[in-house]
Amino acid sequence: MQLLFSARLLSLSYVLAFLISSTHSWPIWWPPWKGHHGHGGPGSDPDDDFQERNFNTISSIYNLTVYPNQLPIIGGGGAGVPPGLFSKDVVGRVDPVGSFDGFEDSIEYFFALAPLPQGNGAFSAITSYKITEFSSACAEVAASVVYLFCSVVNPGSPDHGKALAPLKQVAFWRFDDKGEVLKYDAWIPNLNKWVESTEAAAITNPQFQAQSIQVICAVTQMRCTGANTQWSSIGECVAGLSQKPYGNYDAAWGDNVVCRSIHLVLTQVRPDIHCAHVGPSGGGKCVGTGGDWFADEALYKDPLGETFTCKK
Numbered sequence: 443m444q445l446l447f448s449a450r451l452l453s454l455s456y457v458l459a460f461l462i463s464s465t466h467s468w469p470i471w472w473p474p475w476k477g478h479h480g481h482g483g484p485g486s487d488p489d490d491d492f493q494e495r496n497f498n499t500i501s502s503i504y505n506l507t508v509y510p511n512q513l514p515i516i517g518g519g520g521a522g523v524p525p526g527l528f529s530k531d532v533v534g535r536v537d538p539v540g541s542f543d544g545f546e547d548s549i550e551y552f553f554a555l556a557p558l559p560q561g562n563g564a565f566s567a568i569t570s571y572k573i574t575e576f577s578s579a580c581a582e583v584a585a586s587v588v589y590l591f592c593s594v595v596n597p598g599s600p601d602h603g604k605a606l607a608p609l610k611q612v613a614f615w616r617f618d619d620k621g622e623v624l625k626y627d628a629w630i631p632n633l634n635k636w637v638e639s640t641e642a643a644a645i646t647n648p649q650f651q652a653q654s655i656q657v658i659c660a661v662t663q664m665r666c667t668g669a670n671t672q673w674s675s676i677g678e679c680v681a682g683l684s685q686k687p688y689g690n691y692d693a694a695w696g697d698n699v700v701c702r703s704i705h706l707v708l709t710q711v712r713p714d715i716h717c718a719h720v721g722p723s724g725g726g727k728c729v730g731t732g733g734d735w736f737a738d739e740a741l742y743k744d745p746l747g748e749t750f751t752c753k754k
């Protein structure tokens with residue numbers, strides 16, 4: 443989504459140079475149950491131990507969406523994620539983007555998609571976050587709601603620091619016995635509206651659609667070369683994508699343009715994997731059946747209803 447107007451596409455080195463001069467507001471938080479207990483500290487109550495551990499894991503995960511913390515992940519994929527957050531066998535879904543199987547897949551969709559200010563019309567990036575709702579009744583399961591606050595990151599511009607539309611994510615988490623995330627079920631309820639405000643355009647606007655197809659095709663042809671080539675030319679790509687439904691970001695897994703605009707971001711991380719997703723076939727991701735809100739048993743390999751429920 444960050445690349446719709448990617449005339450601003452930049453090399454990582456430029457991005458790094460850019461951010462050295464910028465300032466960032468880091469989130470300030472304190473686990474909500476602290477201060478409510480008059481006794482002891484962490485460790486004095488076994489319930490606190492796993493609640494605090496799970497809260498901290500979730501908080502560290504969202505912290506990696508805060509610009510520029512996602513840059514090492516855009517640059518290096520899974521190697522850029524600190525250990526201890528995700529199991530190597532992690533699976534989950536982020537509706538309305540799709541379902542993800544395995545560590546690389548999961549971390550790329552969690553973090554590499556966090557907006558880069560240079561990649562969207564509003565110079566929007568996530569600049570702080572707040573976990574607004576959190577509950578963990580057992581060590582294996584937690585539920586959370588996070589607000590990912592966005593603002594203009596454009597040092598020198600009068601708008602720098604101006605608050606923009608935030609993203610919201612509702613999630614259930616399952617942890618393994620080391621406290622690493624093994625399964626997750628997350629939902630962004632306002633993605634389409636957020637993209638529209640970030641791009642300062644209506645997704646349904648034909649001019650916006652035509653322009654975004656041009657950009658997607660130009661970037662695809664630049665990144666997907668050699669064995670990863672999808673289209674013989676920008677023109678063939680534009681013709682091909684113009685035949686497909688445009689889609690919208692509240693169902694972003696279909697065989698449509700919107701889906702390709704999301705997966706395009708990841709062609710910079712692993713072109714060998716992600717180029718197929720933006721090509722003619724959708725590569726198993728932009729294929730219309732990618733987003734199944736209800737296929738829990740296939741995804742989590744548990745009987746329906748067990749994955750995110752504490753055992754009695």
Ligand SMILES: *[C@@H]1O[C@H](CO)[C@@H](O)[C@H](O)[C@H]1NC(C)=O
Pocket residue numbers: 468501502505511
């Ligand atoms: C968030 O990330 C920043 C930069 O890496 C780090 O300094 C800070 O301690 C992190 N905060 C949390 C809550 O993880």
